[in-house]
Amino acid sequence: MRIVFIGAGGHGKVCAEIAELVGYRDILFLDDDKELNACGKYKNVGKVNDFYKFADPSTSFFVSIGNANIRQRIQRSVEHAGGRIATLVHPDAVVSKDVAIGNGTAVMAGTVINSGTVIGSGVIVNTSSSIDHDCRVGDYCHVAVGTHLCGTVEIGECTWVGAGAVVSNNVSICEGCVIGVGTVVIANIKSAGTYVGVPARKK
């Protein structure tokens, strides 16, 4: 099975390792940065727009770019061109059977995702984070390392919940927000922006 990653940075390296663990044997990268001729032990074989050259029934694609807007744009282009997008779940993630996960989402090692939760497309559920029961995580969000979403939390599209943040139960955060490292969100956030502190305040 072949998988072609788009984005050869550190995030790509972690995603490729998951791909190997779940059985992909042929792992390639594409990146527009000429300096990056490899991503860890995997070869960089071309530029982002070369992806169509690799599209065949035995190939999956995965966009491993941290920036949500770029990740969204490229994933949509690949999908539009008929490319199949993989979903990558680390074997050491604990994910309830009653969880839905969209295409292009990466679930890293040490995460816990509990029953009734729906995770969108192109989401990053990063290392050692937890997402409790009945949450909704919108497309292209990033739940960063060590973050905790309590039960029945909603996160809008393209929102980045920074490392070690906590979102209290039944709280909604709208789309297009950045929640800073270590922030504690205890009330709904209804307008896009950057929020930091304990409790969270708009920056």
Ligand SMILES: CC(C)(COP(=O)(O)OP(=O)(O)OC[C@H]1O[C@@H](n2cnc3c(N)ncnc32)[C@H](O)[C@@H]1OP(=O)(O)O)[C@@H](O)C(=O)NCCC(=O)NCCS
């Ligand atoms: C919130 C964030 C985006 C702000 O970045 P920025 O716009 O460059 O802001 P600055 O670093 O210039 O800081 C501006 C002010 O906000 C404060 N601030 C920044 N981040 C903060 C945080 N997480 N908590 C509390 N205060 C914070 C700074 O102390 C500074 O305060 P001052 O004006 O009184 O000196 C960034 O600090 C952050 O938390 N990013 C998330 C990173 C992350 O989660 N990475 C995980 C990768 S897996």
